[in-house]
Amino acid sequence: MRRRFKHYSxxxxxxxxxxxxxxFIIPITIFQGIRTILLPTTFDVILLAIFILLAVSLHLEWL
Incomplete structure (x- = not known):
């Protein structure tokens, strides 16, 4: 059984x-998305993926 963490602890x-x-994660992710569309590099794509995963995990309270 998975243990749930309480954020108050x-x-x-x-x-x-x-x-x-x-x-701050949503505005940074949007800025990185615009930057990736304009000048796509491997680093920008990887950084955008990390920001998206971080934003989703914070929104769903996985972290």
């Missing part, structure tokens, strides 16, 4: 850091 500084990341 995290230290306050970690909860604050997570809240800041949730606010």
């Amino acid at each position: 995290y230290p306050p500084w970690l909860r604050q850091t997570r809240a800041v990341c949730v606010q």
